[in-house]
Amino acid sequence: MELHSTQLGEFDLIQRFFKKQSEAMLAKNPGSVSLGIGDDCALLKTEPNHEIAITSDMLVEGRHFFADTKPEYLGWKALAVNLSDLAAMGAQPIGFTLAIALPKADAAWLEAFSKGLFSIANTHACPLIGGDTTAGPLNICITAFGAIPVNKSIQRSGALAGDDIWVSGIVGDARLTLAALRHEITLPQNDLEIIQERMHEPKPRVELGIALRSAATSAIDVSDGLLGDLKHILKQSNKDAEVWLDQIPKSTTLLKQSKELQNRFAAAGGDDYELCFTAPTSKRDVIKQIGQDLKLPLTRIGTVKPRQNDSLNIALKHDDGELSPDQVNTMLQSFDHFA
């Protein structure tokens, strides 16, 4: 491993856009990194009684992003989605590797991509520590590392009957942006400009994840859609749930849409990179305080229930009643976000 690219004859480019910025970050604060780019491996060391959390995501053109997406957004998002996974475990980011296949050596593209990438890397003091570069159809694979005290990680399997179900921030705007870009709906340009950041530059809830280590019983990041991701928690915790659709936090822009679309985009749109988590009712005040400290809305949207039978059940309530099982299934299967 190393950021080499003899194949492309663009070693200087890679040096310019990645290695120097990596070294600049490490010079300021090496953190857990004993050895960065330039050897066969990078080296990370952890504090005593800490574990390393590891997550890997691969982004492919046409599947995770449009071909004309600004490379600066791509750089941001490729790392953001990984930091969001670290956040869901309560891990503190300590570094990442980048493996990237590029159709051609394009200085302007690399410069913009690295600008977005290092912007979020610097925000979270998470340096690039190694990787690989090759020619090929555009493919971005980031593996990110976080540190967490032993037995403090928040896992999907810990939800208890009676726990509150919470979600951070607001959900649905990434899917609403996608709908507008795909011309599935028409959105005033002004509205689109307000919400599109949610799709292009999601903010991983790293500080929230760390703050929740002692409060949450389980957590997941919302990438596939709120209810779909909640299902992962319920499945691994062997629980059911009741969710209040009208309580799911939505933007004023989304609230202008039809009720059906509001619920579908917020509950099953995906690409939100908020945290969905469970916590005992005794922690409500603690969690409210965390939200105030982080200036991040944290909203209770339901309750964990004991498992009734073999098949997982989420009861979807709204102000006028409850969705039928068929309606619930339709919503749970409506996974159709970009990624």
Add this chain to the structure above:
Amino acid sequence: MELHSTQLGEFDLIQRFFKKQSEAMLAKNPGSVSLGIGDDCALLKTEPNHEIAITSDMLVEGRHFFADTKPEYLGWKALAVNLSDLAAMGAQPIGFTLAIALPKADAAWLEAFSKGLFSIANTHACPLIGGDTTAGPLNICITAFGAIPVNKSIQRSGALAGDDIWVSGIVGDARLTLAALRHEITLPQNDLEIIQERMHEPKPRVELGIALRSAATSAIDVSDGLLGDLKHILKQSNKDAEVWLDQIPKSTTLLKQSKELQNRFAAAGGDDYELCFTAPTSKRDVIKQIGQDLKLPLTRIGTVKPRQNDSLNIALKHDDGELSPDQVNTMLQSFDHFA
């Protein structure tokens, strides 16, 4: 992160080929893995006073392998090239993530790929701990993790003037296989069958790397070509070298070729995944013993020299004299292996 693939609707396939085998490996020996596939992140813990070595390689069709390469070979090689990087640092493999883009869900392909992948994973007790799956042009990105006591890693920057230069095994056969498959040369089918394993199923020198922790001053794995990789050591150690071309270990099959081709393929062919390392002359007996214990030839091929001037210099000696600077440059630039 997780091995999900809602996009492909092939969750069952992924489960069948990857998750079950990962769980089976972890059930036998969890090693450093506190949490495997199935949550937002995997968790690794290290022994006290150990670091984690990290390496990442991306393999792309048409660049790193032919489109008709057997998927079983691909699975083997994708992990092998990463374990080879761990070996070059002296790290003990502890796990890996796999991110893979597939053009389509193909059960037979996945079964064969996973067979090769888990074959080498089991050989080195290195379990799959997480990853990502998506639709897209075939792309395989593995990130591998190893454990190593603090201050025991073998780095590229440690070579000292007067050190011996060593290489493990034999080099050149992967390039010879490629030449035959590309019809650059004609090789008897029998010869090809003997050597082609070197290209398809390289054996990362993991045990050697660990054994060398206390003997070698620097090491690198031979992926780009022996001399090119040695150059990385010399550059980072700020040294020159003298290398004896006729001492570079070659197979009997390669020795049937012209002297020019022998030297070029062995010294600059690449894709060998042997270790090139330096060690003080006082360690010769220790190193010979390591070679005997591992039943792996270890050959002295040169000497590290003090840096003479700003530009790095490798003097290439052979039994009849020394290559001219032009001839050396030609050989060093002859990097043309498949990867």
